[in-house]
Amino acid sequence: MRRITFMQAINEALAQEMERDPTVVVFGEDNAGGAGAPGEDDAWGGVMGVTKGLYHSFPGRVLDTPISESAFIGAAAGAACSGLRPVAELMFVDFMGVCFDQIFNQAAKFRYMFGGKARTPMVIRTMYGAGIRAAGQHSQSLYPIFTHIPGLKVAIPSSPYDAKGLMIQAIRDDDPVIFFENKVLYAVEGEVPEESYTVPFGEANFVREGDDVTIVAIGRMVSFAEQAAEELAGDGIECEILDPRTTSPLDEESIYESVENTGRLVVVDESNPRCSLASDIAALVAQNCFEDLKAAPKMVTAPHTPPPFSPTLEDAYVPDPERIAAAAREVVEGAGARA
Amino acid sequence: MSGIVKLGMPKWGLSMTEGQLVRWLVEEGAELKPGDEVAEAESEKINGTVEAPAAGVLRRRVAREGEVIPVGGLLGVIADPAVPEGEIDSFIEEFQATFVPGEAGEEAGPEPQTVEVGGRSIRYLKHGEGEETAILLHGFGGDLNNWLFNQEVLADGRAVYALDFPGHGGSTKEVEGTLDELAGVVSGFMDALGIERAHLVGHSMGGAVAATLALARPERVASLVLIASAGLGPEINEEYIRGFIAAGRRKEMKSVLQLLFADPDLVTRQLVNDVLKYKRLDGVDEALKKLAGGIFPGGRQANVLTSRLTESEVPILVIWGDKDAILPPEHAAELSGRAPAEVLEGRGHMVQMEAAGEVNRLIEDFIGGLE
Amino acid sequence: MTTVDTARLREPSKEELLESYRVMRTIREFEDRLHVEFATGEIPGFVHLYAGEEAIAAGVCAHLNEDDYIASTHRGHGHCIAKGCDVKAMMKEIYGKKDGLCHGKGGSMHIADLDKGMLGANGIVGGGPPLVCGVGLSAKVRGTKQVGVAFTGDGGSNQGTFLESLNLAAVWNLPCVFVVENNGYAESTSTNFSTRGIDIAKRADGFGMPGVVVDGHDFFAVYEAAGEAIRRAREGGGPSLIECKVNRYYGHFEGDAQTYRAPNEVENIRRERDCLDMFARRVTDAGLIERSELEQIDEEVRALIDEAVEEAKAAPEPGQADLLSDVYVSY
Structure with a gap:
């Protein structure tokens, strides 16, 4: 099958949905990049180029915005309530600080607060994660905060295939969806069908099957977990890797199904540890699979610090395959394991 | 040595x-x-x-x-x-x-191709070369991969094509949903690839399509191999058709797919995922509903071809699994006296996968005998 | 900045006038009655009453079609009524009942009816203006002639959302109108303190859009200014800002002792600048409408509000299952 990058997969999803549905619009800072400037109109296509090319294909439906996240994220909510399916870009999720009200008090609340009569079909695309030496205000993995808010859906693709299918599902979904794109994954290639398709929300992907330990990994951590599993397989430890793909809704059932079989859990989460996806999933498993557990669940996360700048420090900050492998080894054969 | x-x-x-x-x-x-x-x-x-x-x-x-x-x-x-x-x-x-293990893709053999048939793109896979040609036709909701265990084996000394019907696999998803339409796609496919005449091996719905073409254009069909075929009686497991269309999640799909096999363990998580990936393509849901409505309306088969097949002259072989939960194994006897029927013990609807070796030999003996 | 010469512009028709009077009277009666009922302790939470500001909601919404949108504020009952929300369902919502406009899940601060183009009262000060930019974008992309109006207060006008929205609406040239209801107080803090000495409407200059100040007690002044701004928006002329200087008759919320206000401040306004009195005087003096026609409306409205309160009190509570419904679309 054809192979394209994670970034191309998102771009293709946007293009195909814009083609299919004239109410889909795309806007954000530099989404065209160059609108109104003397040079090229579509100079950037977003700061990383994800929306590049859409500006000319869909006149009037790809808009640059002033640097006013409150206004244009709120506008996405208003547009969603009045007949559009906007895809707004919050360039880095770290910038949620300047527009969070529009997301969690407005968009997230409408359906419930208005007695089920409002539809808010909007997508907020946002970059997350460490790895590009961008330090404390451009590198956080803040999806737990959004996962915490009822009314929001949260998608975190780990592969080009999922990126396209989850994006199409997000656009067609009638609830506000926060779509997390790990900036380090943009260049990753994978098999992606040319046709449009959806990946449903709330269905974890069994990335790898195994009987010894369940590793739940999110976003970029999925490929790290695969590397760890590969190494452990050499030592006879078979890992089952689950990628939840969406953290809200969360496919609890598949996680329990896997842990019931393996009896061991490692959760890998790039976010900070307190009130994280890792702590949430570990708690759910402890509560619901206690009888099946042969060892205490282990969390592999970033430390409870802001993301550092120094490459040396940043590399130590992000969970890596070695730490994942060590955690898996420990729950299988270490002191934490019980017979 | x-x-x-x-x-x-x-x-x-x-x-x-x-x-x-x-x-x-x-x-x-x-x-x-x-x-x-x-x-x-x-x-x-x-x-x-x-x-x-x-x-x-x-x-x-x-x-x-x-x-x-x-x-x-x-x-x-x-x-x-x-x-x-x-x-x-x-x-x-x-x-x-x-021994050096091959890399992924190395010696991968032929890749699927596409051909334009009546304005629709039809995906197909070709194995082998030879004077004779066989075409493998999958069933409802299937695709050319249903012949994974058969195509290469049968391609020893002949050209064997497996295609995806419209609404399936990698073919265009628009479909009206009648046997005549699908039979037209097969003859159009033969035209497009310059195939004068071929043995048609059809599974389930694909069997009914093969039979429809054989009745309409006997000069183009060298023989029919009807495997757990539709078209030989009115009964069909409506629950399966409905369940296949409705299933959106892994668990539902797994139990539906297990109806296809006598051994439910053959339904792996990956198989379920592959079917779901197909079902989640735009247009598939609509295509399946149209096909079900056109070919299996109200949980019955719209076209029973038994008497016309009995009167026809095309050589026919019937193969069935006796544990078929989709189409009753009793249908295998509907052409008795007219065509040999091989009912394999302990096999389900996907008999060409579950008993690939046996089915391959039966087909080889039958087609080979004609050639 | 321009000012509107109300004498120069077209007067509304008699039917329109009667309808606008009915809207204003309904709001007044609704709010006066809530003031009384709230004191009995039967209404949960808190309510912010719109009494005194009726001319603004009525004067603006008189120009809007059902498919135009408004975004409102925490003081939203008046906007709801003026935009055509069902009064009885509103009352039930304020009582937290199952048949309320939002099934008892929103309450006074979040009454909404998307079918009527009412995007919701809003518990977040400054929450509405960005939403209305979205409405404007939607109308523009879909090629409709819809208009979005954001009501906000003098307090809301100091939020970043308001200023960002003015800019975005101007930059995207959206069919939006921003209406600031300057009632002199952000909660208890005076506008004299929180904005430095200039009209809020003057901020429009900084964003390259027209801005006007009008007397928010004067239905006709609001009507004319809004008519001009909404026409301009509909015709592709972009956004406008209207500042309506007005007074509220009750406190920030019910239970507010209003010790920050001057003695007799409200009484004087009620006597001299009451929007309903001013309206009645003007239309009867001009011989457009008989006093008795207005009195008949007063009667009808009083009966409607009586029924609304009675029905709201008797209406069923939501069931336990309602706690968990309507949070995500089901699929």
């Missing part, structure tokens, strides 16, 4: 690079005929049986149960009882020392 035959890990499908030996089905020392089931193996996508490639005695079980072996890697050794032990040992030693 003549008379020594390698029992290797088979390659099932393009993406398979390795498989796990699940269990041995025979002991060392067992007497084997070609096609005897020797072991069960499992790829990412599918579980299957490894068959004896030649007659002889299973002299060694080299691979352990549970071991993962690259495609082409050594599972065991078959040889005449007369071959000395030492020769067997040195065969193994030499093989293991020189």
